[in-house]
Amino acid sequence: MTLLQVMAADDAAAVRVRTSDDEVIAAELAGHGITFDRWPVVENASAVPSDELLAHYAERIAELNASGRYRHIDVARIHPDDTNPEWPAIAEGARQKFLSEHRHAEDEVRYFASGRGCFYLHLGEEVLAVVCEGGDLLSVPAGTLHWFDMGTRPDFIALRFFEEEDGWVGDFTGDPISQGFPTLDELLTAP
Numbered sequence: 477m478t479l480l481q482v483m484a485a486d487d488a489a490a491v492r493v494r495t496s497d498d499e500v501i502a503a504e505l506a507g508h509g510i511t512f513d514r515w516p517v518v519e520n521a522s523a524v525p526s527d528e529l530l531a532h533y534a535e536r537i538a539e540l541n542a543s544g545r546y547r548h549i550d551v552a553r554i555h556p557d558d559t560n561p562e563w564p565a566i567a568e569g570a571r572q573k574f575l576s577e578h579r580h581a582e583d584e585v586r587y588f589a590s591g592r593g594c595f596y597l598h599l600g601e602e603v604l605a606v607v608c609e610g611g612d613l614l615s616v617p618a619g620t621l622h623w624f625d626m627g628t629r630p631d632f633i634a635l636r637f638f639e640e641e642d643g644w645v646g647d648f649t650g651d652p653i654s655q656g657f658p659t660l661d662e663l664l665t666a667p
């Protein structure tokens with residue numbers, strides 16, 4: 477379920493909006509100049525190789541990249557592997573990477589082919605938590621303060637669009653703000 481929860485930046489308990497209505501989510505984000513779109517999902521995407529996923533979405537990718545600005549497009553995937561004793565540490569390491577507030581020099585554009593992850597956008601006096609699920613495309617504008625939570629059991633496939641090869645590198649602010657907000661796990665279990 478795609479979800480948007482808008483909170484006061486200085487008080488996570490002050491929730492102005494909580495909705496899973498795609499149109500409301502898109503309108504709210506558009507008001508901040510943030511692109512949110514939905515693409516049809518591929519059934520059982522986790523069983524589909526990355527090159528086939530890219531081929532499947534070729535037309536939409538070409539449309540999104542009509543200007544040619546995204547010169548590096550790849551597929552990031554992480555799925556629970558309970559047969560691997562090292563998986564919990566791998567999962568926690570991956571989760572911690574972008575769990576603190578940061579920004580990027582270019583737009584952060586992600587299409588979730590499956591699974592989920594939550595972007596937290598710190599926009600002035602508000603924090604917008606956007607839980608993206610399979611089918612969701614989100615573009616976080618360059619310079620936007622944000623963080624990302626993939627949850628304690630990361631499970632997603634994301635198409636990533638970069639202008640530069642190192643476009644994913646974050647400029648971390650050192651602000652502990654993310655610690656005061658509900659995690660992805662908490663957002664999903666909240667009433």
Ligand SMILES: [Fe+2]
Nearest residue numbers: 574580584646
């Ligand atoms: Fe980021």
